[in-house]
Amino acid sequence: MSLLLFDHIQTAQQSLKRNRLRTALTTLGIAIGIASVTTILALAQGVTQSVSRQVDAVGGNVAVIRPDAETSAARNANPLSLQQYATSSLRESDLKLIRDAADGLRVAPIMTLETTLSTRDDDSTVGTIVGTSTDLAETADIPLLEGEFIRDAAPITPATIGQELALDLYGEENPIGKTFSVRDTSFVVVGTFERLDSPVNYNGIDFDQTVIVRLSDAKKLNGGQVQLQQINIVAESSQDLQAALGTIETELVEAHGGTDFRIVSGEDVAAPTSQLFTLLTRVMIAIAAISLVVGGIGIMNIMLVSVAERTREIGIRKSVGASSQTILTQFLIESLMLSLIGGVLGLLLGVALAYGLGSVLYFTPVFTGLIVVAGLGLAVLVGAGFGMYPAARAARKDPIESLRQYR
Amino acid sequence: MPGAKQPVIRLKDVVKKYGLGDAEHNALNKVNLRVDAGEFIAVMGPSGCGKTTLLNMLGLLDRADDGEYFLDGKEVEDLSDARRAHIRSRQIGIVFQNFNLIEKMTVIENVALPLTYHGMNRVKRLEAASRVLGSFHLNEREYYLPHQLSGGQIQRVAIARALVNQPSLILADEPTGNLDSRSSHIIMEELAELHRRGNTIIMVTHNPNLTSYASRVINMLDGQIASDKKIRVTAKSRTETIQLRTVKPTTSDKANKKAPAKKSSAKKSTTKKARKKPTRKKAAPARAEADA
Numbered sequence: 219m220s221l222l223l224f225d226h227i228q229t230a231q232q233s234l235k236r237n238r239l240r241t242a243l244t245t246l247g248i249a250i251g252i253a254s255v256t257t258i259l260a261l262a263q264g265v266t267q268s269v270s271r272q273v274d275a276v277g278g279n280v281a282v283i284r285p286d287a288e289t290s291a292a293r294n295a296n297p298l299s300l301q302q303y304a305t306s307s308l309r310e311s312d313l314k315l316i317r318d319a320a321d322g323l324r325v326a327p328i329m330t331l332e333t334t335l336s337t338r339d340d341d342s343t344v345g346t347i348v349g350t351s352t353d354l355a356e357t358a359d360i361p362l363l364e365g366e367f368i369r370d371a372a373p374i375t376p377a378t379i380g381q382e383l384a385l386d387l388y389g390e391e392n393p394i395g396k397t398f399s400v401r402d403t404s405f406v407v408v409g410t411f412e413r414l415d416s417p418v419n420y421n422g423i424d425f426d427q428t429v430i431v432r433l434s435d436a437k438k439l440n441g442g443q444v445q446l447q448q449i450n451i452v453a454e455s456s457q458d459l460q461a462a463l464g465t466i467e468t469e470l471v472e473a474h475g476g477t478d479f480r481i482v483s484g485e486d487v488a489a490p491t492s493q494l495f496t497l498l499t500r501v502m503i504a505i506a507a508i509s510l511v512v513g514g515i516g517i518m519n520i521m522l523v524s525v526a527e528r529t530r531e532i533g534i535r536k537s538v539g540a541s542s543q544t545i546l547t548q549f550l551i552e553s554l555m556l557s558l559i560g561g562v563l564g565l566l567l568g569v570a571l572a573y574g575l576g577s578v579l580y581f582t583p584v585f586t587g588l589i590v591v592a593g594l595g596l597a598v599l600v601g602a603g604f605g606m607y608p609a610a611r612a613a614r615k616d617p618i619e620s621l622r623q624y625r
Numbered sequence: 626m627p628g629a630k631q632p633v634i635r636l637k638d639v640v641k642k643y644g645l646g647d648a649e650h651n652a653l654n655k656v657n658l659r660v661d662a663g664e665f666i667a668v669m670g671p672s673g674c675g676k677t678t679l680l681n682m683l684g685l686l687d688r689a690d691d692g693e694y695f696l697d698g699k700e701v702e703d704l705s706d707a708r709r710a711h712i713r714s715r716q717i718g719i720v721f722q723n724f725n726l727i728e729k730m731t732v733i734e735n736v737a738l739p740l741t742y743h744g745m746n747r748v749k750r751l752e753a754a755s756r757v758l759g760s761f762h763l764n765e766r767e768y769y770l771p772h773q774l775s776g777g778q779i780q781r782v783a784i785a786r787a788l789v790n791q792p793s794l795i796l797a798d799e800p801t802g803n804l805d806s807r808s809s810h811i812i813m814e815e816l817a818e819l820h821r822r823g824n825t826i827i828m829v830t831h832n833p834n835l836t837s838y839a840s841r842v843i844n845m846l847d848g849q850i851a852s853d854k855k856i857r858v859t860a861k862s863r864t865e866t867i868q869l870r871t872v873k874p875t876t877s878d879k880a881n882k883k884a885p886a887k888k889s890s891a892k893k894s895t896t897k898k899a900r901k902k903p904t905r906k907k908a909a910p911a912r913a914e915a916d917a
């Protein structure tokens with residue numbers, strides 16, 4: 219039987235070669251589907267890895283407190299609106315409470331505002347303002363290119379600015395000492411960040427596109443309201459952190475009169491972003507799957523044509539001793555070969571596409587063995603799934619009827 | 626010989642219908658037939674009397690609408706598709722009236738095709754095919770495509786394909802229909818040789834001369850067997866017919882004249898080699914039957 223398998227492969231090869239153009243086009247359909255799936259998987263994998271790398275970089279001693287409360291049900295139903303809190307349950311007073319919970323804690327609140335920034339030359343751009351504390355420098359891994367991070371005691375309103383935003387506003391990388399205004403407040407650029415190229419991180423902030431200001435200044439811009447997206451806490455060690463988190467939790471519950479917040483630490487810190495991305499990835503994979511189905515229909519179509527064209531051949535093969543099962547296998551192998559060739563091409567195309575897109579999007583795609591297996595596995599699944607019906611039709615053919623057919 | 630008593634083929638009131646309603650008609654109308662191992666049967670009859678239909682039935686390609694068909698004592702109606710395919714592959718060789726070669730495969734690949742379903746590897750398959758083609762003087766045409774051959778050559782390829790799996794039952798539908806009388810007799814000699822080795826042959830022919838090779842002649846008419854005669858073939862009568870033929874003037878050219886002697890010696894050597902196989906083959910189905 220194994221020898222027969224080899225014969226089927228040979229027969230399929232000959233048949234596919236005889237109809238080169240047809241084979242190429244059908245294969246292309248599958249290749250595009252597989253390429254989209256693998257590209258998406260590789261980019262998603264790249265994103266996930268970069269988030270967990272950031273968490274690792276800060277160490278196992280990071281915890282994040284996020285609001286979670288009465289309003290949480292509605293919010294969780296739509297993970298895309300993670301940052302748009304109607305009213306955050308976290309309060310400004312919580313910061314002091316947390317700082318006092320243990321020695322050596324670094325606490326960075328994160329409050330984001332989307333606003334228009336304008337320069338003196340009337341250049342303006344929409345950007346994200348992050349109000350935080352000086353501790354953010356330590357809790358998030360954001361090295362400075364020039365200048366300094368915001369300081370609490372400063373005669374001016376300081377701002378540290380991301381690379382891309384700097385280029386947008388001033389057309390230069392190092393606009394230190396230059397000013398911009400948001401509504402009535404004028405800010406002075408005191409420092410710039412290195413380009414990070416990591417729009418995805420556990421803070422949910424693309425630092426390249428962001429201005430970092432003091433929380434008090436952000437509060438002023440927001441009409442005296444503090445809206446905390448999250449509070450980052452970093453301890454000296456993970457033991458210290460765990461000890462501190464216990465105290466923090468009890469005190470916060472007491473202060474808030476209930477649990478309207480969530481404390482996450484360790485690996486889970488990366489989770490909200492991965493959750494968001496898992497969802498996005500799933501949506502995109504669903505779209506890619508549609509193209510794969512279209513490719514599969516292409517295979518089915520071509521195999522049906524092939525079976526019809528070769529009706530006589532099927533009759534002859536049966537009359538010299540091929541069983542229906544053998545015929546089924548023969549045609550199934552032919553469609554599997556079509557889809558596998560498509561799968562391999564699709565993988566190669568996917569690698570090219572992922573790296574191409576990666577260079578534009580600043581992610582580095584990651585190809586794991588699992589992605590390769592998933593790509594080829596999908597191809598096999600499509601080949602077998604869509605090849606089954608034509609193969610069954612071929613197998614069902616009556617030998618005498620088939621022999622009577624002239625071409 | 627064990628099982629010599631059992632008929633290879635036994636048909637009881639076999640009916641094959643075509644068409645529906647008023648157009649319905651019986652291509653086979655209650656055919657009863659018993660064929661013993663080692664018979665060489667010539668089937669004759671006017672066009673459309675059901676000869677091809679009968680062979681298709683015997684070759685397990687078609688199913689009867691009514692009646693019973695016992696092959697080697699086993700009712701074929703009960704056999705699974707795989708089992709029928711296995712019997713076709715191991716036991717039966719069919720030469721079709723319209724040859725039925727695969728157009729896009731070369732001559733040698735066509736001939737080797739039945740061996741594929743024995744699970745034989747490609748090299749061995751092609752060797753065996755080449756050997757059989759040699760006995761039909763087609764070695765030079767091995768890598769031709771069927772459409773590049775003459776009608777007679779195609780016919781010989783079709784016969785070679787039917788014989789390549791060394792079947793014990795050979796069903797030949799006008800195997801000499803397209804051949805001149807000398808080529809016909811080469812084919813008939815080959816069939817006669819297979820017959821001498823104990824194979825069962827059922828051959829449809831329109832040529833009364835060729836019935837001299839047969840041990841039994843069946844005449845069909847309107848889907849029924851009209852007459853059924855056993856012929857005693859003696860070595861003497863056979864040599865007589867052969868001599869008769871050689872004396873007969875042929876229309877073919879001089880270059881061909883030397884061929885027969887050479888051909889027959891070449892054939893001898895190949896047939897000798899294959900001689901042992903049919904006996905083993907005949908035992909094999911019985912064993913396979915026991916397995917099933």
Ligand SMILES: Nc1ncnc2c1ncn2[C@@H]1O[C@H](COP(=O)(O)OP(=O)(O)OP(=O)(O)O)[C@@H](O)[C@H]1O
Pocket residue numbers: 643644652670671672673674675676677678679722
């Ligand atoms: N598929 C079919 N549909 C309808 N009628 C059929 C079909 N196949 C055969 N027949 C009829 O069955 C009868 C017997 O056909 P068959 O092919 O067996 O004749 P035959 O004896 O082989 O003739 P010939 O000597 O011309 O080959 C014919 O009358 C034919 O019309």
Ligand SMILES: [Mg+2]
Pocket residue numbers: 676677678722798
């Ligand atoms: Mg006929």
